[in-house]
Amino acid sequence: MASWVPVAKDSDFTIYNLPFGVFQNKRLSPRVGMAIGDKIVDLSVLHEEGFFSELSHLPHDIFLRDALNDFIGLGKPVTRKVREIVQNLLKEENDQLREHTCRGKAMVNRNEAQMMLPVKVGDYTDFYSSMEHATNVGTMFRDPNNALLPNWKHLPVGYHGRASSIIPSGVPIYRPKGQFKDPNKEQPEFGPSRRLDFELEMAFITGGPTKMGDSISTEDAEDYIFGMVLFNDWSARDIQAWEYVPLGPFLGKSFASSISPWVVTLEALEPFRQAGPKQDPEVLPYLQCKKDHAFDIQLEVYIQPDGLKASKVCTSNFKYMYWNIAQQLAHHTVNGCNINVGDMMASGTISGPTEDSYGSMLELAWKGTKPVKLEEGGERKFIEDGDTVIMKGYAEKEGIRVGFGEVASKVLPAK
Amino acid sequence: MASWVPVAKDSDFTIYNLPFGVFQNKRLSPRVGMAIGDKIVDLSVLHEEGFFSELSHLPHDIFLRDALNDFIGLGKPVTRKVREIVQNLLKEENDQLREHTCRGKAMVNRNEAQMMLPVKVGDYTDFYSSMEHATNVGTMFRDPNNALLPNWKHLPVGYHGRASSIIPSGVPIYRPKGQFKDPNKEQPEFGPSRRLDFELEMAFITGGPTKMGDSISTEDAEDYIFGMVLFNDWSARDIQAWEYVPLGPFLGKSFASSISPWVVTLEALEPFRQAGPKQDPEVLPYLQCKKDHAFDIQLEVYIQPDGLKASKVCTSNFKYMYWNIAQQLAHHTVNGCNINVGDMMASGTISGPTEDSYGSMLELAWKGTKPVKLEEGGERKFIEDGDTVIMKGYAEKEGIRVGFGEVASKVLPAK
Numbered sequence: 148m149a150s151w152v153p154v155a156k157d158s159d160f161t162i163y164n165l166p167f168g169v170f171q172n173k174r175l176s177p178r179v180g181m182a183i184g185d186k187i188v189d190l191s192v193l194h195e196e197g198f199f200s201e202l203s204h205l206p207h208d209i210f211l212r213d214a215l216n217d218f219i220g221l222g223k224p225v226t227r228k229v230r231e232i233v234q235n236l237l238k239e240e241n242d243q244l245r246e247h248t249c250r251g252k253a254m255v256n257r258n259e260a261q262m263m264l265p266v267k268v269g270d271y272t273d274f275y276s277s278m279e280h281a282t283n284v285g286t287m288f289r290d291p292n293n294a295l296l297p298n299w300k301h302l303p304v305g306y307h308g309r310a311s312s313i314i315p316s317g318v319p320i321y322r323p324k325g326q327f328k329d330p331n332k333e334q335p336e337f338g339p340s341r342r343l344d345f346e347l348e349m350a351f352i353t354g355g356p357t358k359m360g361d362s363i364s365t366e367d368a369e370d371y372i373f374g375m376v377l378f379n380d381w382s383a384r385d386i387q388a389w390e391y392v393p394l395g396p397f398l399g400k401s402f403a404s405s406i407s408p409w410v411v412t413l414e415a416l417e418p419f420r421q422a423g424p425k426q427d428p429e430v431l432p433y434l435q436c437k438k439d440h441a442f443d444i445q446l447e448v449y450i451q452p453d454g455l456k457a458s459k460v461c462t463s464n465f466k467y468m469y470w471n472i473a474q475q476l477a478h479h480t481v482n483g484c485n486i487n488v489g490d491m492m493a494s495g496t497i498s499g500p501t502e503d504s505y506g507s508m509l510e511l512a513w514k515g516t517k518p519v520k521l522e523e524g525g526e527r528k529f530i531e532d533g534d535t536v537i538m539k540g541y542a543e544k545e546g547i548r549v550g551f552g553e554v555a556s557k558v559l560p561a562k
Numbered sequence: 563m564a565s566w567v568p569v570a571k572d573s574d575f576t577i578y579n580l581p582f583g584v585f586q587n588k589r590l591s592p593r594v595g596m597a598i599g600d601k602i603v604d605l606s607v608l609h610e611e612g613f614f615s616e617l618s619h620l621p622h623d624i625f626l627r628d629a630l631n632d633f634i635g636l637g638k639p640v641t642r643k644v645r646e647i648v649q650n651l652l653k654e655e656n657d658q659l660r661e662h663t664c665r666g667k668a669m670v671n672r673n674e675a676q677m678m679l680p681v682k683v684g685d686y687t688d689f690y691s692s693m694e695h696a697t698n699v700g701t702m703f704r705d706p707n708n709a710l711l712p713n714w715k716h717l718p719v720g721y722h723g724r725a726s727s728i729i730p731s732g733v734p735i736y737r738p739k740g741q742f743k744d745p746n747k748e749q750p751e752f753g754p755s756r757r758l759d760f761e762l763e764m765a766f767i768t769g770g771p772t773k774m775g776d777s778i779s780t781e782d783a784e785d786y787i788f789g790m791v792l793f794n795d796w797s798a799r800d801i802q803a804w805e806y807v808p809l810g811p812f813l814g815k816s817f818a819s820s821i822s823p824w825v826v827t828l829e830a831l832e833p834f835r836q837a838g839p840k841q842d843p844e845v846l847p848y849l850q851c852k853k854d855h856a857f858d859i860q861l862e863v864y865i866q867p868d869g870l871k872a873s874k875v876c877t878s879n880f881k882y883m884y885w886n887i888a889q890q891l892a893h894h895t896v897n898g899c900n901i902n903v904g905d906m907m908a909s910g911t912i913s914g915p916t917e918d919s920y921g922s923m924l925e926l927a928w929k930g931t932k933p934v935k936l937e938e939g940g941e942r943k944f945i946e947d948g949d950t951v952i953m954k955g956y957a958e959k960e961g962i963r964v965g966f967g968e969v970a971s972k973v974l975p976a977k
Contacts, residue, residue: 270726275809296807301750302741306809307722307816311685311900312774321775323897326717326846335716337846359727359818360736360977386897392711394690394721395810401722401899403774431741431752482738482801483977484816485726562775562898 149239152254154184159541159550160257162237163418165230166409166551167215167374170260177213177263181233182409182552185257188233192253198236198244202228214267215410219354219373220488226373227414262408264315265376266352266489271313271404272479273348273380273493274305276470278424280498283510300428303470303478305495308380309401313491315408316554320381322532322561323402327385339561340383342515343530347448347506347538349465350378350493351472352410353486360483365436368473369413371486377407377446377538377554378493384509384529404493407538407554415549419443419542423471430474433481440471444542444551446497448506452524453533453557460511460519460527463497463504465540532560564654567669569599574956574965575672577652578833580645581824581966582630582789585675592628592678596648597824597967600672603648607668613651613659617643629682630825634769634788635903641788642829677823679730680791681767681904686728686819687894688763688795688908689720691885693839695913698925715843718885718893720910723795724816728906730823731969735796737947737976738817742800754976755798757930758945762863762921762953764880765793765908766887767825768901775898780851783888784828786901792822792861792953792969793908799924799944819908822953822969830964834858834957838886845889848896855886859966861912861955863921867939868948868972875926875934875942878912878919880955947975 150162160166160182170187171177180187191210199205202225209218219226236244244250275281278295281304285294298304314320322343328335351372357363363371380400387399423441444465451457470478475492496506505511508529512519518526530536535557541550565577575581575597585602586592595602606625614620617640624633634641651659659665690696693710696719700709713719729735737758743750766787772778778786795815802814838856859880866872885893890907911921920926923944927934933941945951950972956965 270724273809298743298750298804298807301743302805304805304809305812307724307812309685309722309899310725311902311905314774321898324777325897328713328716334843335713335846337848359729360974362739362977383897389713390717390719391808391810392713393806393810394688394719395806395808397720397722398893398897398899401894402897428749431750433752478813479816482740482798482813482817483736484724484813487726490726559775562777 150183150237151239151245152184152186152237158184159548159552160184161548162234163547164411164415164549165234166411166415168265168409169214169263171263172255172260179210179212179215179218180255182257183237187255187257187260189253189255192249193233196247196249199229199232213263215265216267216489219352223354223370230412230414262315264313265408265410268310268313268491269487269489271308271310271491272305273308273495274303274470274475275495276303276468276475277495277498278469279467279500280496280506280510283498283505287514301430303475305479306395308404312401313404313406316405316556319557319559320403321559323383323386324561325383325386325398326389328389335389340386342384343558344382344384344508345448345530345536346380346382346496347446347461347463348378348380348493348496349375349540350406350491351375353488353490353492355486355488357480357485359485361485362480362483363476365434365473365477368476371476372413372472374410374412375416376410377540377551379405379536379538379554379556380493381405405554405556407551409552411549411551416442416542418544418547421466423466424469426469433477434474436471436473440473441466441468442542444540447539449537450521450527451535451537452521455523457537458521458523461504461506463499463506465497467497467499468494530558532558534558565598565652566654566660567599567601567652573599574963574967575599576963577649578962579826579830579964580649581826581830583680583824584629584678586678587670587675594625594627594630594633595670597672598652602670602672602675604668604670607664608648611662611664614644614647628678630680631682631904638769638785645827645829677730679728680823680825683725683728683906684902684904686723686725686906687720688723688910689718689885689890690910691718691883691890692910692913693884694882694915695911695921695925698913698920702929716845718890720894721810723819727816728819728821730821731971734972734974735818736974738798738801738813739976740798740801740813741804743804750804755800757799758973759797759799759923760863760945760951761795761797761911762861762876762878763793763795763908763911764790764955765821765906766790768903768905768907770901770903772895772900774900777895777898778891780849780888780892783891786891787828787887789825789827790831791825792955792966794820794951794953794969794971795908796820820969820971822966824967826964826966831857831957833959833962834964836881838881839884841884848892849889851886851888855888856881856883857957859955859957861953864952865936865942866950866952867936870938872952873936873938876919876921878914878921880912882912882914883909945973947973949973
């Protein structure tokens, strides 16, 4: 399948992908678009011109919103159909849009657009679903022989995170201040975090809503998952270490989480579906799956010191996740917890089996004992002021490439 | 100060109180009102009739919303002025509203109104700020000689909670299902929770917003706190015990939290301000306070078995809190975490020093070892299907009474 829109060979935004996002530029107010090559298809223009006329109940201003929530809320049959219609219009052999007078207006340059947060996030949940990551952390901070806690293989451990501080790629963050305690000192101290870290994650965005008391089965779960983004779960390790007992991470996380702005749909990820790791012991019936829910998505993390070259510090893959997205959502709702359109559920740090596949500086530099060498800018135990952390993700198979673009955020000194 | 509206001697809704809420009834769409005696003042009517004309920038439909967020977002000088104007109008000696033709329309019967969630909750945070509660839990589950963890007296421990399942008084909840593990068994089990509990809490509702990277000092904190409600942090102890390491409470809490629908402003609570418990060791400078931020608010919990009489099982007081609301908000934002209008921050279980002042069944029945006798309906270790849990709160001093009404929710069997 080829498009009449030029798409570079290594572009994440092929005709097979067509992710949804919200953008604005100097002329245009916030609106919904789909990325292809170096262009954005302005869906509000296509709608105005009647290209979605077969979807008779599509509100006239559904694409002139500053978030995807209302669109996602129309349900999968509608959102899937919109993507299909656009995919058809972009095909090389289709000249309906290509030769249409609205073409100039409908195709916006991606490099002139400012990408916004794709959804208004209702609630944000962070899981802890990579066995390699949980094992690394357990080895470092507890007991190498019992690195995983007793519950870990029985349920996808997770916690509620802070939704207000989720920001799109490109927005810089401030180094957080907070309390931490040197184990060799009597009293805690206050100041800018000395152990600022990234966590390489992916997150899914939910449809819905469901009612309180209702649950979603693993079988139905993907009907409630619109798509996925890259997720940098910024973490201040020193703040986290001091605050987190007994109620979990709080200020060590809540200062910022950065996401990639283009939401890649599950439909686009379909060719990359595969079996996940074998789960042993067998999980309880409500967590068992009838089909595969893992996806083969290559992930990379780069650190770019201010004004210098970026160095790749991690290569991982989403397929390593022990708990899959269907299990996460089934578990999340098994107690009757209701979900809303636009909830975000992140995977937890995605570490692989090899040392270069660890998804955080904590693991890559092994608690500061093995500094990571950069091509330019020295070495790192944690993230320094002026560094930009860049995460990329893409799936590729038999000539089909579907990518996430990137999430890049620069760290500014504490305010 | 007396009102021309009849107010019973034991009414929570005196002219000194005038809490804000959102209501609807058979005739009226959702709107903002203030409670007095058995009436609700429909603020949309007063606005239409020009009673707020000195507030020239008040949007014409500000009281015809289904949540207080936009109103709170106007800022304290505006919300305070609205309350002052209404308080004046309701004074015995003032006949502006009393003799006005709109009086019949402006005064709605409270018993015919359905109260709604007062705000759309952006993010919800739960603290753990009662020393008595933290000590009781630490004694039961860890070490009686080191019941408090090392961080507890240095910072207000808290965690992010689930906002989607916060519901107003009167909405029943379903007993949650989930995983739990009997310590004497090899494998976890799945089923309806066997240890459903309440937690007696209060929560404050924030104004704002603040920007990411900014912090709120203890001195400024109350400028960002609109008011307070009663908060029942429903907890499934068996689910929580199995899931909570290492990332904190998740499904043991997220199935429901119930709140009282009337938001009592900080202005109304002013007469009940007092010093909190002395904090020793001294806290870090960013947590130090220049004035008192504790409030003397009597709290009660009742259990009412289906069709039977309610029994009081707990009498506590908000003044016991070791960490106050200004410290909680200062801590929450010290890392640069941004807040939005309508965020909700709950206190954590409010237990007092005596056995009858413990704010949860876990503590009152001491882990099931001392069942609590009810006047009707037997005894309780935890909450049973059909039980309604009722929390009440009020402050009283020198003839001034300011109350919260109640939060009451019935427990239905698991779905």
